[in-house]
Amino acid sequence: MTDSEVTSADSVGRPVLDRLRIGSAPDSWGVWFPDDPQQVPWRRFLDEVAEAGYEWIELGPYGYLPTDPARLTEEVNRRNLKVSAGTVFTALHRGPEVWDSTWAHVSQVAELTRAMGAHHLVVIPAFWRDDKSAAQLESSELTADQWGHLARGMNRLGREVRERFGLNIVVHPHADTHIDTEAHVVRFLDATDSDVVGLCLDTGHYAYCGGDNVKLIETYGERIGYLHLKQVDPEILADVVENEVPFGPAVKRGVMCEPPLGVPELPPVLEAAQGLGVDLFAIVEQDMYPCLPGRPLPIAQRTRRYLRGCGA
Template sequence: MIRLAINPLTWTNDDMPELGAETPLETCLAEAKQAGFAGVELGNKFPRDAGTLRPILARHDLALASGWYGSRLLERDVDAEMAAAEPHLALLQAMGCTACVFAEVSRAVHGERTTPLSRRPVLSEADWTVLTPRLDEMARRIAARGLRLAYHHHMGTVIETAAEIDRLMTSTGPAFHLLLDTGHLTFAGGDPVLAARRHAARIAHVHCKDVRAPVMAQAKARDLPFLAAVLEGVFTVPGDGCVDFSAVFAALPGYEGWLVVEAEQDPALAHPLTYARMGHDHVAALARRAFAEQP
């Protein structure tokens, strides 16, 4: 079954908490439902225990689609990482999630406001031999908890480019899955349609993020930090940028899971409910045709 969710970044930003700081969680949830969504991902204003979170989401008739976890497997072993991830995994399990959004953030620069993206970390051969077996083991252990590790390639991190995604997927086993983020892969110079075709069988979660091509070109030309590019407006919701979501969905036959509208923008410049509706309606219309069902 295909369901549509939205990330609360539309209303309030995790990496730049001053963006949308004044917006309460209840507004995010009420407007997500008003825009037509069936679920939401976690954000920095969400309580992190199921007993508190469950009735809040129930009031708005929303499910929890998943939530981001940043790992440091280049710096610590799997036992230590599993211990660090335990509260997050327990919350996702208790809330009925099927996937864990998972990204390696060792050495990452995406949250650094003055570090340009050209200085993002690149894995050495020695790093690959450390990271991929640990990621593979994490995926197996998370699978034993009833969740799929959905790896989130991300600008400013060690897995950013299409080539890095391909190597990661060929270096890991069937328990390891991919989160396809259309916006991040486009910004990284990749083709989300090609990636969808190549890895369709192991894509467990999709972030539907659009890109304003002229802003992206300027951000690259000026070698901006990631958050500076966000503030310039590099990302937007589906239907407002250059990503061909019809082709992306066509490359995912048989996909079952969440399609998550996500766009880091300044809510003072991009009215959250307006953009939430725009993203929902664009994705819903295309998903109905691609997956032959009403999301």
């Protein structure tokens, strides 16, 4: 075991997870779309995420928070918040013909992300089910040609984003996308350039799709550049898997739950991430779309206390 793999402890025996920068995101307030009447207003999100004790936030879907850098800077500064990343959605498996539209979207988000002083773009691959209706849009499995398009397109995206904006892309394995299970995540990592394509490991989504988070960190730790923290309710997940419930309806059933009520256990995951010996953002994301306006804040406060108790 190397020095970087040893996690120190504080005076009461808790591990000191000082390489992890804890934050939260609009997703934890039930925000999935730039504009939706079921979502809390952006000012309320900013007020409450600060009240819950978080310092770092993500931009969420582009257009939910103000897109004017000066205005957004003023809003986050007066709440003592900072931005860790922006988020983009891509369908690069569809081939070179989608590059121009993809780049138009990515450039817009990357420009705001850079202006806010962040250094990461979280890249979410396209859903093979519609995110609102849950209707199946395409096959859940990629062909060999589509895997090639995906890998080449993501390599190009990583290079272009770094060269033009100075940002690093971290690709987010996600339920109901083509990068979901351990086999698919490993295939993607092995097919892409480690110099320009990192991984955003979402603990909840990876567990939802049957993956072992600690194993992935220990095996592909050099690729992990960012974390999303969430848990899955194992009883609801078992029913979701058995009945092939799409992700959107599964979220409405409460498949994503607050820690420590679900899986994976977060302490081993956090300690494995600390053991990588690099600074990582660890952003809480509890999918709750849609949810009652008063529900997110108490959960966020309890989650922040729980993570402090874990040493983070």
